[in-house]
Amino acid sequence: MSEGVEWAMHSCLNLSWAEPGEAVTARRLAAFYDLPPAYLNKQLQALARAGILSSVSGPRGGFRLNRAPEQISLLDIVVAIEGPEDAFRCEQLLRKGPGGSDDVDYRAHCVISQEMRAAELEWRRALAGRTLADVRATVETRFPHTPEATRDRFVNAPT
Amino acid sequence: MSEGVEWAMHSCLNLSWAEPGEAVTARRLAAFYDLPPAYLNKQLQALARAGILSSVSGPRGGFRLNRAPEQISLLDIVVAIEGPEDAFRCEQLLRKGPGGSDDVDYRAHCVISQEMRAAELEWRRALAGRTLADVRATVETRFPHTPEATRDRFVNAPT
DNA sequence: GTCATACTACTCGGATAAGAACTGTCCGAGTGGGGTAGG
């Protein structure tokens, strides 16, 4: 899995602590964890294309959450970065096997493909059932000073 | 996910239909689906290193299942090819964040890491709960001629 | 006829290239704010 998923998760979480309506630049988000700003920008663009973030150009521009954290599942973020296709992609080997036919969609009929898909469905279900708001609430319970510290850092970023 | 996982699944399934004690060469297994024999051989080597297959060199050599199909879970095969590490690897970004410490293992404490791990655990649980014997039984129920057709092809492979 | 031996063909195994995907960087299009000159 791409490393950008982790960056996107942490950045969305940090954005959820920003002042409402405030746009945060990719550079400031990158400064949190010493990430390459241009590359993080690329990931944020993907999140914007997926409708998770909205982007504003120019001075006072940046990114902000486009939906309430309750409406953003972890699966949404993963899909925005990794794409919608399954990790296990059935190449329909059975077409070339004994008794294989070109008219059959083996992605649906191959038992192995079914099992792999069922497993990935469990993974997706788990991620779809947790939202950014859940994560934020858990963090705030364990580390109550985090929202304040994050907002501070938005304002007083080292660069 | 590597394409080799699919090849390994189908090859293990085919091997489960071989005569007991019969070794099948990588070339014959590759002929099933027009796969590159040398590259499939590489995947079979990984399965052998993982203890799923046993390999025999020389004439009359090849690969065969090293355990009963009931003792081979789909997760075993995936791990043999893809390796044991998680798809989502936590880079411990929080170390560089506000209040981050070098002495904390954020793979265990970061909430995002925990959520991603929980989801992958569901995926692993689903794969670990299904064995090669389960898949074989399902295939034999739906396509009763498959075992015979497979053994035929082991003997009369086109090359 | 029987046995030992050398040979050959065949297989796995790891070392070696080609290609693709991920990672990282750069510059241009567009925008909002501030300064400046005029009224």
Added chain:
DNA sequence: CCTACCCCACTCGGACAGTTCTTATCCGAGTAGTATGAC
């Protein structure tokens, strides 16, 4: 003093290289079977 305009700095956005991982291939080590020759 107020207003309109222009300039500029700043940000996203997509196009452009570097690096790692996956995919694919090739040749050598080792082995079982076979043919051969001696006894």
